[in-house]
Amino acid sequence: MKKIGRSDIIGQRGMSLIEGVVLSMGFMFYPTGGVEAGIDGFIELRDTDTGEVGNLLLQVQGKATERERLQGDTGDTFEFPCSDADIAYWTQGTAPVLLIVASLNEGKAYWKSIKEWFADPERMKSRKVVFDKAKDEFTRASKAALVSVAAAVRPGASGPSVRKSEQLLSNLLGVNFASKLYWAPTPQSNDKTFGTALRELEKNAGSEWIVRSKSVLSFHPLDEWPWNKLCEWEAMEEFDVEEWSNSDDEDRQRDFVALLNRAIGEFVRPQLYHDRDSGVFYFRKPRERDNLNFAYRSLQNTTTRRVVGRYGKKKIDPTRAAYWRHSGFMHRFVKMAGKWLVEITPTYHFTHNGEDADAFAGERLKKIKEIENNAAVMGQFVMWRDFLLTHRTEDLLTQRYPFLSFSATDLLELDIGVPDELWKSQESDPSSPLFEYALSGETVEDVS
Template structure:
């Protein structure tokens, strides 16, 4: 009698499992059938919405096993050895190869992209694949990652989008500003000369004004002291701020942005200082403190962050740090679709003593950006957004800052996106010391 062995049944169960997962992604699976040298089937990408296919193919090598314990298995991972001949066969092909291990009794499968894994010389030399049980699961949720593998060897290819709803966190914050501007002639022709005269009269006078062509444009009423001593108050005019903010005249828009920047400098005081060279605002270091923590409302809860901290030791005096690192941001006011917004770019500022700029700031910043990942930047932006929205608000002791205010924007929603697990796995350094992933999960 002819016989079909148990190994054949196990292998077929593995292929059935793989095909089921592929079909659940909306893709097609074509078993090789018959004689094959190391490829059990092909996956063809397909747009689940339109049904369109574009000859984007992945090869599949499946291994199905009922072994109770896999090689070098732990709670987190296991290994699968590969022969030198098989690796050579897979690597020299023109199409990407997915190696999929199926455990039929447990109803689970794990996958790796062969060419990506063995592109590392050390892995190639070891001739084994390490599967991680949490991140390498072959399920419907791996669709976007599988698509990325297919696109990796096809320049310019367009794949079906991942049909998931995605909320985008953009680095923009809404702004509002005083609705009245005051204009008056003056005998002073520059900001510097006008400012010097103003400080002599009132050292605490605000700086929400600019001088252009021997005239002052200001958020302050120029008909009151001390402004009326520096301007021709009887010639003062009042305007709606929209005559500048909504103007098509580029000069007026530039003047309005200059006025907003002046207001910004007043708004952040005294918590932040401004570095004139880089344009960055940064948390200042209080006297007799080498560390400052700032608690802010993240995406879900309040979390603390070190915003001023000392680092290293000086050779000449080990009691002194090499530098202080300050959380900072760069900003730009932008006019989009009829609204004024502020664009926030998180960065860092470095000082030699907590106050004065460090000569090696550029090198420190370059190094930190090499290690910084997406989550670190996201966390910093959320912190700065919270600062802008909450700072300057009214309390029992002070009134709300009258000339500038900030508000968070509604998130942008798309009907296509990339699963978080995919882009997180592609971070240059997911273990960056600049960000705590556990904190990120609590924040999201």
């Protein structure tokens, strides 16, 4: 008599599990049936709102098992070995291939995009696919990632929309400045000589001024001390700031930006230092502590971030400092649609003793930027936004800084958005936005 073997039942149960997940996404699943060389079915993407299909297909190689323990199971990951023939067949085709392993005892399935996985020569050499049980589980939530795989097949390909609208947070802040500027002739020929003479008169005098063609332009009234000792204050002229901020003259706009750069340097003191070589403003190390935490208002609640951290030499002596990492930002003043804005770019500054620049700063920064993801950069920007919006505002202990302040910009509204899963699927470690872990064998020593 003809028989249907146990392996056939197991295989069909696995395909049914896979098909159920696909249908829950609103996509279609077509079993291959009959003779096939390594493809068990096709997933066709479908717009769940309109029902439209665009001939975007994913091939599926399904594997089902009733084993209680998957091969190479560590609790968090497991392995699936592949033959050279299978790898060649899957990777040389025109359509993306998904390897989906159905664990029938768990009632779960796990997936990988084969072409993406074996694009790494080391993985190709091992002939193994390693599944992360948390990240690679095949569920309805995998929908956006499947769209990403299918849409990347050819230029111009587009998948069905997963989200109709989205709000974007830009790295721009509004800029507000004093309403008046003051001009006067000066015998000093440039910023350096003027600054030297000024510091001799008043060590803590502000820097909100520039010298051009033996004249000084300043946010400070130049008929007051100590400015009146360095310029012909009797010839001082007072101007509305709009004569520079709204001017079409390129020289005036450059001078105004130079004044804003001077003002922001004064504004961030004393909490931040300025590295002249890189242009980075960064948190300084506390005198009596090796680490510094900064509390701020994030997108949802109040949180704390380590903004100065001491890193030890783990392989040699963890108690010896290798370097300090300081949270910092670079800035650029820009004018858009008649409004002045400042662009904030989060970054890091490195010192070898908490004060002086580290000789390996470039390598350390490059290492972080290679793994830093969208969530990490956004988190840092939100911190700097809170710092700039609240710093030197008037309270019981401090007076408001009179020459410069910042304001939040509105969220940008888009009719069509990109699902977060599509960003995360391209990032090396979406789960670690703060990077408070050791890099390349080094460890952070918290001795605060």
